[in-house]
Structures are given as structure tokens and as C-alpha cells.
Amino acid sequence: MNDEIDPSSTTLKDVAREAGVSIATVDRVLHGRPGVRKATVARVEETIERLGFRPHAAAAELARGLTYRFCFVMPKSTNVFMEEIQQTVVRERAWLTARRTRVDIVETDVFDANALTQTLEDIGPTYDGLAVVALDHPRVRAAIDDLVAAGIHVVTLVSDVPSSKRARYVGIDNIAAGRTAGSLIGRFIGGRKGKVAVIAGSLALSDHTDRFIGISRVIASDFPDLELMLPLEGRDDDETNRRLTAKLAAEVPDLVGLYNIGAGTPGVVAGLAESGRTGEVVFVGHDLTVHTRRFLLNGSMDAVISQNPGREARSALRVLQALARKEPISTAQETIGIDIVIRENLP
Amino acid sequence: MNDEIDPSSTTLKDVAREAGVSIATVDRVLHGRPGVRKATVARVEETIERLGFRPHAAAAELARGLTYRFCFVMPKSTNVFMEEIQQTVVRERAWLTARRTRVDIVETDVFDANALTQTLEDIGPTYDGLAVVALDHPRVRAAIDDLVAAGIHVVTLVSDVPSSKRARYVGIDNIAAGRTAGSLIGRFIGGRKGKVAVIAGSLALSDHTDRFIGISRVIASDFPDLELMLPLEGRDDDETNRRLTAKLAAEVPDLVGLYNIGAGTPGVVAGLAESGRTGEVVFVGHDLTVHTRRFLLNGSMDAVISQNPGREARSALRVLQALARKEPISTAQETIGIDIVIRENLP
DNA sequence: GACGAATTGAGTTGCGCACCTCAGATTTTT
DNA sequence: AAAAATCTGAGGTGCGCAACTCAATTCGTC
Numbered sequence: 001m002n003d004e005i006d007p008s009s010t011t012l013k014d015v016a017r018e019a020g021v022s023i024a025t026v027d028r029v030l031h032g033r034p035g036v037r038k039a040t041v042a043r044v045e046e047t048i049e050r051l052g053f054r055p056h057a058a059a060a061e062l063a064r065g066l067t068y069r070f071c072f073v074m075p076k077s078t079n080v081f082m083e084e085i086q087q088t089v090v091r092e093r094a095w096l097t098a099r100r101t102r103v104d105i106v107e108t109d110v111f112d113a114n115a116l117t118q119t120l121e122d123i124g125p126t127y128d129g130l131a132v133v134a135l136d137h138p139r140v141r142a143a144i145d146d147l148v149a150a151g152i153h154v155v156t157l158v159s160d161v162p163s164s165k166r167a168r169y170v171g172i173d174n175i176a177a178g179r180t181a182g183s184l185i186g187r188f189i190g191g192r193k194g195k196v197a198v199i200a201g202s203l204a205l206s207d208h209t210d211r212f213i214g215i216s217r218v219i220a221s222d223f224p225d226l227e228l229m230l231p232l233e234g235r236d237d238d239e240t241n242r243r244l245t246a247k248l249a250a251e252v253p254d255l256v257g258l259y260n261i262g263a264g265t266p267g268v269v270a271g272l273a274e275s276g277r278t279g280e281v282v283f284v285g286h287d288l289t290v291h292t293r294r295f296l297l298n299g300s301m302d303a304v305i306s307q308n309p310g311r312e313a314r315s316a317l318r319v320l321q322a323l324a325r326k327e328p329i330s331t332a333q334e335t336i337g338i339d340i341v342i343r344e345n346l347p
Numbered sequence: 348m349n350d351e352i353d354p355s356s357t358t359l360k361d362v363a364r365e366a367g368v369s370i371a372t373v374d375r376v377l378h379g380r381p382g383v384r385k386a387t388v389a390r391v392e393e394t395i396e397r398l399g400f401r402p403h404a405a406a407a408e409l410a411r412g413l414t415y416r417f418c419f420v421m422p423k424s425t426n427v428f429m430e431e432i433q434q435t436v437v438r439e440r441a442w443l444t445a446r447r448t449r450v451d452i453v454e455t456d457v458f459d460a461n462a463l464t465q466t467l468e469d470i471g472p473t474y475d476g477l478a479v480v481a482l483d484h485p486r487v488r489a490a491i492d493d494l495v496a497a498g499i500h501v502v503t504l505v506s507d508v509p510s511s512k513r514a515r516y517v518g519i520d521n522i523a524a525g526r527t528a529g530s531l532i533g534r535f536i537g538g539r540k541g542k543v544a545v546i547a548g549s550l551a552l553s554d555h556t557d558r559f560i561g562i563s564r565v566i567a568s569d570f571p572d573l574e575l576m577l578p579l580e581g582r583d584d585d586e587t588n589r590r591l592t593a594k595l596a597a598e599v600p601d602l603v604g605l606y607n608i609g610a611g612t613p614g615v616v617a618g619l620a621e622s623g624r625t626g627e628v629v630f631v632g633h634d635l636t637v638h639t640r641r642f643l644l645n646g647s648m649d650a651v652i653s654q655n656p657g658r659e660a661r662s663a664l665r666v667l668q669a670l671a672r673k674e675p676i677s678t679a680q681e682t683i684g685i686d687i688v689i690r691e692n693l694p
Numbered sequence: 695g696a697c698g699a700a701t702t703g704a705g706t707t708g709c710g711c712a713c714c715t716c717a718g719a720t721t722t723t724t
Numbered sequence: 725a726a727a728a729a730t731c732t733g734a735g736g737t738g739c740g741c742a743a744c745t746c747a748a749t750t751c752g753t754c
Contacts, residue, residue, distance in 0.1 A: 005545070009414065009447070016601065029548075052444070054445040055445065056403070056409070056445065056447060057445040058406070058446070058447075059403040059405070060409040061405040062403070062405045062406050062409055067356065073681075091677070094401065097399070097401045098401040098402065098403065098404040099404050099405070100356070100403060108383060148514045157557055162462050172468070176692060177692070178363060178691040179691040179692075180689065180691040182691075183689060184689070185689045186534050187534070187537070188534050188535075189537070190534070190536070190537015190538050191537050191538075218691065294606065303442070309683075311680075314680065327442075330438070332657055333657060333658075335694060336685065337655075337694050338522045338692040339684065339686070339687075340687035340688075340692060342530060342531070342567060343530065343560075344523060344526040344527040344529075345526075345527040345685040345687060347682060347684050347686070
């Protein structure tokens with residue numbers, strides 16, 4: 001297509017010639033190997049700078065002949081969100097394979113600290129890097145720290161273990177997510193007085209408690225006319241959520257807002273529909289799925305707070321690769337945002 | 348770190364041996380070169396499939412020795428949003444250079460069809476691919492189509508030329524963006540009756556007209572209590588916007604919502620503040636900048652509709668690279684979303 | 695079964711770099 | 725001044741593939 005000019009095609013040889021040294025010396029400088037006088041190092045570095053030389057990434061990789069092995073440790077459950085992450089990884093496999101990077105997916109019971117710890121200890125050392133949907137538990141933290149100490153790169157995914165030595169957390173700030181949901185509910189209610197209910201999966205999960213903390217704070221500070229009820233636990237289960245919601249809608253006449261912190265949104269929608277209060281009660285939930293997309297379109301939901309699973313998966317992969325190759329990580333690019341989705345900006 | 352097992356390290360040689368043919372034949376099959384019997388092609392392909400062989404990307408690139416040259420054609424103006432795009436490109440340069448990809452940025456008057464056409468004709472043919480912030484004009488379209496016909500990959504950025512043969516549009520759906528803004532304004536107003544005003548930069552820009560179409564439609568269909576006023580044109584200028592807004596706020600007592608379609612949001616905020624109606628009038632604008640971020644935090648704005656400039660720049664780069672290398676493009680990854688930003692989910 | 699055409703094998707070269715060896719040059723120390 | 729330590733040059737090898745040549749083999753056709 002265009003091969004007359006070779007952009008920045010300065011090679012090692014060029015640098016060596018320009019600096020008046022041999023290729024071997026440039027190589028020594030480039031890799032910080034010993035045996036070069038300071039003055040020479042400076043001269044070579046100046047030449048590299050002046051020529052704008054960058055080692056040809058493809059050539060370097062080829063010569064190094066390294067291969068990478070990563071693993072995603074994920075929950076067994078059939079959760080749409082987690083499935084999307086896995087599918088993204090699977091879809092990226094061909095591309096990754098061509099770059100001599102292998103990615104496995106291991107499913108385990110991430111809610112069982114012992115099981116998760118065991119998994120990490122068993123399989124961790126066979127990889128260069130791990131992405132873990134982690135439970136915040138002392139034993140899990142210890143397992144992560146051990147892996148990091150052994151030189152294995154670990155990133156937490158979706159759910160963080162903040163006190164651990166993991167290189168990074170790829171996921172959203174759940175307190176902020178809760179605040180966002182609360183603020184939207186408050187504003188959509190538009191001055192009416194009444195109660196706001198919250199349905200959580202389980203308050204043993206830190207992301208769920210974080211979200212509850214978020215909505216509590218924002219309602220308390222910004223919406224004095226609203227009263228936040230104590231959270232109900234529905235185990236992310238459709239049927240349980242349906243029952244809880246129907247009961248709630250029937251027993252609390254001044255219910256004006258509803259926040260489903262976890263999964264099982266179809267159940268909540270069904271419960272609201274039973275009570276005939278769909279649309280009257282402002283309802284915000286999490287995660288964009290085929291269901292929530294439909295609920296937004298037909299008016300059963302007012303907004304969805306979402307984190308893009310595909311983006312998280314790719315971000316985790318990029319971070320793991322960058323860590324393994326000792327390349328810098330672009331914080332801006334790897335920060336996962338809290339998406340607000342309403343009917344009008346559905347992707 | 349981990350070099351005992353080589354994930355998917357099947358090479359051309361392995362495939363040749365397994366299929367009982369020579370490396371040359373595998374190479375012929377792999378690149379669709381003629382001179383191989385159908386039966387042999389099938390056998391080789393089967394073997395490739397069975398072994399999960401993927402050509403080592405780094406080796407292939409090295410052997411091919413290709414280099415790529417791309418160019419971003421962008422407006423001259425000192426617009427924060429456009430600047431961010433440019434900065435992202437600049438930041439990615441080191442990485443790109445290591446992959447023998449050179450990216451230039453050319454500034455031109457993209458609002459002048461002749462100037463833009465001239466630029467495209469002049470510099471276009473020296474590149475493998477272009478990302479253009481395009482004006483939708485017949486001459487521009489013709490210039491783009493000519494480039495595409497000459498085998499140069501073209502993507503439109505931020506602003507599209509839908510009827511052209513450009514490979515892709517990297518940016519948001521502006522009608523949907525307008526709908527989103529309108530819907531948020533309507534919901535935040537919360538049942539009050541009144542007027543909603545719109546300030547545009549110039550209705551000669553298709554993205555601005557598109558956004559106006561969007562808000563018009565959603566107000567008409569979803570918020571019968573609101574009356575949308577005719578749009579004012581403020582040329583994206585702070586001072587003009589300030590004057591327009593102050594006049595508006597003074598003359599329209601039942602103003603309940605305000606939508607700034609383009610830039611110059613600080614001016615609008617100043618105008619609202621002068622009239623003492625900040626907070627009372629729901630105000631939504633575009634693009635997250637240092638200014639709009641501050642306005643969200645101090646309550647001068649209720650929401651910002653935003654497209655992430657860094658993400659757009661990287662997406663354009665990825666698309667151009669994929670096109671040049673004839674790799675598939677992941678539509679899901681390259682779709683730019685309409686971000687809703689409120690105080691609570693500020694990144 | 696002979697002929698030209700189609701198919702296949704064997705081999706070479708080079709991409710740019712990482713990593714290595716070893717001899718020779720230079721500097722520092724004794 | 726000699727010995728030791730430190731630096732530097734020249735060169736080689738191989739990573740896996742693309743692209744090519746040329747000869748050898750097989751095929752289809754009459």
C-alpha cells in the first residue's frame with residue numbers, strides 16, 4: 001500500500017553507527033546490562049533519543065520467544081454478566097493465540113473463601129498472571145499476596161480485595177454506583193415524598209453492601225423528603241425477588257422508589273407488575289442484559305446502572321499483558337466507568 | 348517467568364509435518380496462493396484446524412516488514428474535546444512507533460468544505476488510512492470516496508458523512524444523544540409545566556441539528572407538559588452564550604429546562620447565575636471537561652452528555668490498524684456509547 | 695505412453711532483535 | 725612498567741514466518 005517510506009525505521013544498526021559504537025554496546029545499554037562506561041551509555045542514550053529509536057516490538061517478541069499464560073478465576077454461577085466476561089475472553093482467544101498468549105478460564109465457588117483460596121494456591125503458580133473475581137476475606141487476601149510475592153501478576157475483577165497486593169482492580173467503584181442509583185431515583189421521583197426500598201442479593205457481598213452505603217448517603221444528604229427502608233435480601237433470585245417486591249408494593253402505599261442492587265431484576269419487575277404499580281414507583285437496577293434492556297424499552301425500569309462486561313474483560317487482559325511485558329498501563333484507558341443507561345441511550 | 352510449556356506453539360513446520368506436505372505448500376494454502384490441489388488444501392486446512400495453528404503475529408509482521416502510516420484530520424480550533432483526542436494520539440505514539448505505525452495529525456478548517464476537500468486530496472494519498480472529523484458536504488463526500496477507491500482506509504470521527512464510502516464512523520449517534528438529554532431534562536423537571544430552551548453552536552453542523560432533532564422528538568412524545576422553544580445559536584462562544592442565557596432567563600419566567608447542544612457551557616452557567624435561576628432551571632450540556640466537571644460538582648449543571656474522547660481516539664486507531672492488517676473488527680468494542688454523567692458517577 | 699500442465703518439495707534469504715562468546719583495546723591498579 | 729580489571733567490537737545463532745526460485749514429481753489428456 002505504502003512502502004516507499006519507512007516511518008521511524010531506525011534500527012539497532014543505525015543507532016550503533018550513529019553513536020560510533022557496536023551493536024553489542026547498544027544492546028547492553030538498551031537492556032541495562034553491565035560493562036559499559038558511563039560516558040558511552042550517555043552517548044548511546046542521546047543517539048537513541050535523537051533518532052527516536054524504538055525497538056521493533058514484533059522483532060523483540062520474536063527474539064525473546066516468550067509466551068504468556070493467564071487465567072481468569074470466575075464464579076461457577078450462570079450469571080449473564082459473568083458469562084459475558086467469559087465470552088469476551090473466548091472471543092479474544094484467536095487474537096491472543098497469535099500473540100502466543102494463552103488464557104484459561106477456571107470456574108470455582110468464589111463465595112467460598114476456602115474453595116477460592118485452594119483454587120488460587122493450586123493453579124496460580126502455573127500462570128504468569130491471574131484475573132480473579134475475588135471475595136474480600138483474609139485467607140483470600142493471603143493467597144493473593146503469596147502469588148504476588150512469587151512474581152505472579154494478579155488483578156481483581158468486578159469485586160476487589162483492596163487490602164491485598166494485587167496490581168490492580170478492574171471494576172467499578174460500588175459506593176459511587178450506589179450513589180448514582182440513589183441520585184437518579186431521587187431526581188426522577190421529582191419532589192414527591194415517600195419511601196425508597198432496596199433489594200440486595202446478599203449483604204455478605206462487599207459490592208452489594210457498598211452500593212447500599214452509596215444510596216444511603218445520597219438519600220440522606222440530598223433528598224430529605226425520601227425515607228430509605230432497610231434492605232431486603234433476595235439472593236439474586238427471580239422468584240424470591242418477585243415475592244418480596246409484591247409484598248412491598250402492597251404493604252407500603254407511599255413507596256415511590258425501588259433499587260435492586262443485584263441480579264434477579266425480572267423477578268422485581270414481575271412483582272411490581274402484579275401490584276399494578278409499574279411506572280408509578282421509580283425503579284433502578286443493575287447490569288444491562290437482554291432482560292433489563294427490554295424493561296427499559298417497555299417502561300418497567302427507569303434506569304440501569306451498568307458496568308460493561310466486555311470492556312472489563314478486555315481491560316483485565318490488557319493490564320495482564322502490560323504487566324507481563326513490563327509496559328506502562330494507561331490509567332485513563334483502564335478506568336471502568338459507571339454507565340447510566342436509560343431508554344434513550346441504550347447501546 | 349514461565350517457559351516450560353509453550354502455549355499453542357505449533358509452527359508452520361509442525362503443520363507441514365502433520366499434514367505430510369512441505370512448508371511451502373502450507374504457506375500456499377495459508378495465503379491463498381494458487382497451485383495446490385483441492386484435496387491437499389482441505390488436508391492442510393484440517394490439520395491447521397486440528398492443531399489450532401495460528402501464525403505467530405510477531406513473526407508474520409516482522410517477515411512482512413510492512414509499516415503503516417495514518418493521519419488524523421482535525422479542526423484547528425482550540426476545543427477541549429478535540430484537544431483530548433489529539434493528546435491521546437500523541438500519548439499512543441511511542442507504542443505505535445514500536446509497532447512501526449506512524450500517526451500524523453493534520454489540522455485544517457474542517458468547517459470549510461473546500462479547505463477540507465483540498466486537505467484530503469493533498470495529503471490523503473500519502474497515507475494508508477485516515478481518521479477525519481468530517482463535514483457532511485457533497486465535495487467532502489466525493490473526496491472521501493475517491494480515497495477509498497484508491498485503497499486508502501477512511502474512518503469518520505466524531506462527525507459522520509453517512510452517505511460516503513468510509514469504512515466506519517467512530518462517534519456517537521447524535522440524535523440519540525439529543526433524545527437522552529431531553530429525556531433527562533424531562534424527568535429531572537419532575538412533572539412541572541413550562542418551557543425548555545435549547546442553545547446550539549450552529550445549526551449548520553449536522554451533529555448539532557441531530558441533537559436538536561433528538562430532544563424535539565422526545566419532548567414531543569414523552570413530555571406533553573413541556574414546550575420546547577426554538578433553538579438559539581451561540582456559536583459555541585462563552586460570551587454570546589452568557590448573553591443569550593441571561594436574556595432568556597429574564598424573559599421567560601416559566602423556563603424549567605435548558606439544553607446546551609454544543610460548547611460554551613461556562614457562558615451558559617454564567618448567564619444562569621446572573622439571573623439567579625441556577626438550580627431552578629434543569630440544565631444539561633455536553634462533553635465532560637474541567638469546566639463541566641466543576642459545574643456538576645457545584646450544582647450548576649444537572650447532567651452532562653458525553654462521549655469519551657480518549658476512547659474515540661483509540662477506537663479510531665484500532666479500527667485503522669485492523670483495516671490495514673485485514674483483521675476483523677469487534678463491533679461491540681468499537682461502538683462508542685453515549686455517556687450520562689451526573690455528580691455521582693463522575694470518573 | 696507421451697506430452698504439457700499442474701502440483702509439490704526443498705531450499706534460500708531476510709525481517710530486527712535478544713543473547714551469547716571471545717578476542718582485543720583501554721583504563722586502572724599494583 | 726607490568727598485571728589486573730574494565731570496557732568494547734566483531735561476529736554468530738535463532739526466533740517463525742513471508743516470499744521467492746527451481747527442480748522434481750504427479751496428473752490429466754490425447
